[in-house]
Amino acid sequence: MVWIISQPLFLKIMMISMRQKLILIPNLILLFGTIILELKKYPVFDFTSLPWIGAVIFLSFVIDNLLRKYRSSADLYLFPLVMFFLSIGLIMIDRLKPSLFIPQLRWALCGMATFMAVLYLAKQIALLKNYQYIIGLCSLLCLCSTLFFGTDIGGNRNWILLGPFSVQPSEFAKIMIIIFLAAYLTDHKNVLALPSNKFLLLRLPPLRFIAPLVVIWGMAVLMFVIQHDLGSALLFFGIAILMTYMATGNKSYVFLALIFFGLSSTISYFLFSHVRVRIAIWLHPWTDPTGQAYQIVQSLFAFGSGGILGSGFSSGYPFLIPEVHTDFIFSAIAEEFGLVGSIFLILGYLTLFYRGINIALHCKNEMNMLLASGLAASLALQVFIILAGVTKLLPLTGITLPFISYGGSSMVSSFIIIGLLFALSTKENNNA
Template identity: 60%
Template structure:
């Protein structure tokens, strides 16, 4: 099994080098060799880290990292195809992400101890989420960026990590209280307001992100994470219903009073009403899926450049056009497998806190992938979040590797089924 995991890492980087090689052949005679040294460096780092994990010092799960490298390798070649100027920066972020993951594994014991301080985590979560609300700069239609000199950071990418840690600590400490102290209201079992107040604050911030920042993707992601984790921590359907009602009322009020919310919703309902205007991205995305069919047009043989911001929000549409339904299915299946491995790690944790943290990170990555894929296929209103490890973005890449590092640290000395 350990040998197979190493072979998977080798296959991941073989995909990367094969894709870069095809792109270079298409560039002949003006070949750009600049990504190759960085790709070679990333490959060496990836193989060394997998060898490190195989030894089992900090993790007993040897399948999660190869799956992450599969996404990263696919993202690199798609960026080299769609936006060549961003290929080397993304390779740099990949290497930085792997280094950060190693740091998380090295300091795993200290980080596990920090997970117990729920109120500090709660304050940090509020501070990080409010940074973009107060000081955010609008880029790409969403006011969810902080510009720090030459670097742009999305606080929400790191806020979701703190949110999982806070909810896990809060629910593991107050789960029994949330279930025991309830009052009957119609068909709902409601706790005293002081017990559910932290959850209401999180739900409220999600709605604020939706309205003020025009960031539907992050708002929906944070809300889903809070709802799923609350249900896991309490087992109460009443909280799920309250949360849905809370979010539904907020969305209805937002639609009634804010024009940008109406635009997003109307585009989702009928993009063909304005195909050359506000719904242009969604329409081009649907054309890309149609053009790809089952087998795709072939790598480098499609026209995904017709979609604005294809390297971030719509990179899955580019995959659909050039790799077809087959390529999309493979990606979605690997996301499901990553989610499965994360849940297996959670189920094998001995402490409830660690179980909730592992499950929370698994849900966060899977839900983020689902939301953006559903958005570009018009299953849900279009959102502005990245496809984990595939779309371009330093904040997304680093935060993703932090979650993977914490997930692997929680699998330490735990026997995961099938590993």
């Protein structure tokens, strides 16, 4: 018996079996979560969402089998991990906003289809380097489009209405900026890493080489000031700093970026009233708990009432938070699943970040390595910013929790990121 267990073939079979079973976990969460919510509605049941739930579960099994069959050299844990977040998000949307459950299921299907489309085009990743400036220009156009065609939703002017749909261009601009930075920093790494000019304690290259970075920093500040979008501003700024430091190892860029952001934020604070309001809510929420600080105060109450084990699924009062299905969905999870559930979810995101960085470390091509690390860092930074916002560690932001918060643009863009990471994890693309 010991001899059989010690054999490599037996261990390989057991590992494959484990990978096959991983996709069952999120699907069971989705299935039993929706059943529990329907039983709460007794004697009135609503089965209109069943075909959409079945479609999500069926497509997840199909994708998982295709990945194991045709992409066996890739990171096969990525997709089940993402489906775990997706299942948590779907049952929470069903719990918090039942009217948005079917639309979110549709967006989930769109995201999964986009994921497969990205994998189909994976061999074209190497060509992105040839179009880096076009991609960078398109990202700036996406960000600027909301200045002219944007609609104010939830206090942020970062949405464009297209008939019955609303699109958030910054979600897709984020991916394009990561691709641009990966290509640009790879091409100019030597110049950026060995600066020739000295300014005070900083050592910097000629201005023309850091101009693209300054433009991205400026766009981040512009989003903060004009679009009232602090979350996206921090996200774009953080991505630019992290990727520049990862490519060059030069701390001068970090200090320069922090000085730039600090001066811009200080000037914005004195010039624009909405910036002062955001800071006041962050620093002193209890001075106006029923007014402008209502949401963050209720979020803190939700964390407190959840305790260690939580109030139980569908047994809390998360509806007291107006935007609980978007910005504050983590507060609802913390209330009903407690500290244990919150930590478990955070560990899941840390695992996703770890696997993304592991993919980057196994890439032989420098651009692919920087692209994978940038994509992984963007997800981790996005999670940190939204969790810090709902817990009052940072000023309240308007970004989503990947795969969990309601939102079509966020869902599709997050699946694009995972698709790119999965494509980069294949041995065939590591050297491309």
